[in-house]
Amino acid sequence: MPLVTLNEILPQARRDGYAVAAFNVANLETLYSVVRAARAENSPLIVQVYQRLFEDDRAELIGVMARRLAEQSDAPMALHLDHGGTLDRVKQALDIGYTSVMIDGSALPFEENIALTSQAAALAHAAGATLEAEIGHVPFGDGEVKLSDAAEAAQFARQTKVDALAVSIGTAHGFYKKAPKLDIARAAQIGQSVPIPLVLHGGTGVSDEQLLSAITCGVAKINIATELQNLFIRGAAGEIERNGDNFKPVDVYLKPVEAQLFDYARAKIRTLRR
Numbered sequence: 442m443p444l445v446t447l448n449e450i451l452p453q454a455r456r457d458g459y460a461v462a463a464f465n466v467a468n469l470e471t472l473y474s475v476v477r478a479a480r481a482e483n484s485p486l487i488v489q490v491y492q493r494l495f496e497d498d499r500a501e502l503i504g505v506m507a508r509r510l511a512e513q514s515d516a517p518m519a520l521h522l523d524h525g526g527t528l529d530r531v532k533q534a535l536d537i538g539y540t541s542v543m544i545d546g547s548a549l550p551f552e553e554n555i556a557l558t559s560q561a562a563a564l565a566h567a568a569g570a571t572l573e574a575e576i577g578h579v580p581f582g583d584g585e586v587k588l589s590d591a592a593e594a595a596q597f598a599r600q601t602k603v604d605a606l607a608v609s610i611g612t613a614h615g616f617y618k619k620a621p622k623l624d625i626a627r628a629a630q631i632g633q634s635v636p637i638p639l640v641l642h643g644g645t646g647v648s649d650e651q652l653l654s655a656i657t658c659g660v661a662k663i664n665i666a667t668e669l670q671n672l673f674i675r676g677a678a679g680e681i682e683r684n685g686d687n688f689k690p691v692d693v694y695l696k697p698v699e700a701q702l703f704d705y706a707r708a709k710i711r712t713l714r715r
């Protein structure tokens with residue numbers, strides 16, 4: 442089927458109590474591995490792309506491949522801009538056929554985040570796409586966590602008309618120095634106040650048990666970036682070690698790495714649908 446928006450994937454997931462994995466891909470191998478994993482599970486999939494890949498043609502080229510792969514499959518797949526920083530970036534993604542975009546105003550004061558997100562929602566909806574935004578702040582690296590407030594989240598969702606809301610309940614982007622502990626009581630409160638699907642960023646390194654608890658609170662999209670990308674890099678390093686001075690062409694070299702990514706993505710998809 443053609444690429445779909447988050448609205449063809451997430452409301453049903455929230456209703457039925459499961460989450461859909463959103464994998465950050467950066468090249469053919471990462472994309473192809475997660476798509477094949479979703480196909481093997483006959484599962485919906487969200488493929489997302491960092492905004493820096495929009496600085497040249499990469500995001501568009503990945504989009505062409507993603508569109509083609511979606512058309513060959515019966516399971517719904519969305520193509521999403523992750524952490525769009527500006528309205529121009531949002532427009533660019535919509536222009537090249539992304540079916541969903543994120544605007545990240547989470548570092549702005551509340552009212553400014555509402556204003557920016559409302560504008561992004563209007564752009565996305567005019568293009569037949571969906572919008573994700575963030576309330577509270579999920580930090581990058583050692584940045585400061587700002588947990589989401591349920592009443593603010595409810596007001597934000599109502600006023601901005603956003604389709605999916607990323608919330609801050611104790612996760613961070615990247616690897617953790619010590620295992621995170623999610624604020625599930627807060628997540629439950631937000632879930633009761635906000636009817637739209639919730640999104641969890643920073644899924645890397647969060648235990649399955651905590652992910653499943655978050656899903657019961659209304660989290661329907663879980664972002665997996667660091668773990669997948671790291672697996673690719675480490676896998677490639679492992680192949681170099683294993684092959685020594687033996688030359689192999691790139692596609693042959695990366696086949697075993699793709700197999701690792703496939704197994705990882707498939708297991709993750711299964712866990713989130715449990």
Ligand SMILES: [Zn+2]
Nearest residue numbers: 614642643664
């Ligand atoms: Zn994120």
